[in-house]
Amino acid sequence: MPNTSHIQLQNLTKSYQEGDKNRSVLDRLNLSVKEGEMIVLLGRSGSGKSTLLNMVSGIDKPDEGKVIIGGTNLAGLGEKNRTLFRRNNIGFVFQSFNLISTLTAHENVLLPLKLKGATDDETLNKAQKFLDNVGLGDRGNSYPDRLSGGEQQRVAIARALAHEPILILADEPTGNLDYETGQQILDILNNLVRKNGRTIILATHDRDICKIADRVLELRGGKLREVEDAAEMLVS
Ligand SMILES: Nc1ncnc2c1ncn2[C@@H]1O[C@H](COP(=O)(O)OP(=O)(O)OP(=O)(O)O)[C@@H](O)[C@H]1O
Numbered sequence: 001m002p003n004t005s006h007i008q009l010q011n012l013t014k015s016y017q018e019g020d021k022n023r024s025v026l027d028r029l030n031l032s033v034k035e036g037e038m039i040v041l042l043g044r045s046g047s048g049k050s051t052l053l054n055m056v057s058g059i060d061k062p063d064e065g066k067v068i069i070g071g072t073n074l075a076g077l078g079e080k081n082r083t084l085f086r087r088n089n090i091g092f093v094f095q096s097f098n099l100i101s102t103l104t105a106h107e108n109v110l111l112p113l114k115l116k117g118a119t120d121d122e123t124l125n126k127a128q129k130f131l132d133n134v135g136l137g138d139r140g141n142s143y144p145d146r147l148s149g150g151e152q153q154r155v156a157i158a159r160a161l162a163h164e165p166i167l168i169l170a171d172e173p174t175g176n177l178d179y180e181t182g183q184q185i186l187d188i189l190n191n192l193v194r195k196n197g198r199t200i201i202l203a204t205h206d207r208d209i210c211k212i213a214d215r216v217l218e219l220r221g222g223k224l225r226e227v228e229d230a231a232e233m234l235v236s
Pocket residue numbers: 016017023025043044045046047048049050051052
């Protein structure tokens with residue numbers, strides 16, 4: 001298991017075939033992220049933010065280039081090993097929460113711990129601790145459909161952090177929430193991630209989120225550029 005979450009993307013290239021057309025999404029993209037950094041990734045709809053996060057998490061593979069996380073090049077691994085790497089090292093927070101509807105909140109948080117091979121009482125307590133951390137310690141027995149959107153996203157954050165990943169990826173984590181709930185979710189994410197010194201890459205349309213970032217990057221034309229003044233941007 002890597003002991004650093006230093007990330008390097010080198011010459012990352014990805015295109016999709018559409019009929020007889022080739023749509024280039026990432027074009028020899030480069031990025032270096034230091035351990036503990038919070039990166040906000042901006043970009044218009046369709047610019048490739050989800051595609052990029054899928055490469056970093058190993059859900060998908062680039063056509064060319066390297067995805068090096070803590071010394072391991074994910075792009076050089078087969079699907080099985082990428083899945084194992086992801087389970088052990090990465091936590092993912094989605095726009096649509098993606099909780100398992102037949103499992104309680106506590107069981108949802110427990111799942112990544114079990115997948116990582118943990119079994120004992122310590123694990124049960126750990127899941128409870130992470131629910132406590134997101135302010136839902138008393139809702140462990142609730143099923144997702146009994147929780148509000150904001151509460152579901154808090155469970156999803158507890159689930160993403162429970163197996164203590166070195167890297168958190170979040171794809172529009174506030175996209176399905178009203179403004180105030182979205183701000184609460186960001187505060188929770190920011191506090192937990194910072195407290196534990198985790199690295200996070202968060203993709204969003206919401207320029208407000210930039211205020212909590214160490215670095216803001218814009219994805220455009222398949223490449224990344226640093227945004228010095230996020231307010232200058234008009235992201236649709
Ligand atoms: N599996 C796929 N097959 C074909 N084309 C795809 C696939 N996944 C993504 N695309 C295309 O790649 C481009 C980038 O999509 P992506 O979802 O990464 O953008 P995004 O910036 O995350 O957009 P949004 O902000 O709307 O979620 C789009 O043109 C999309 O249609």
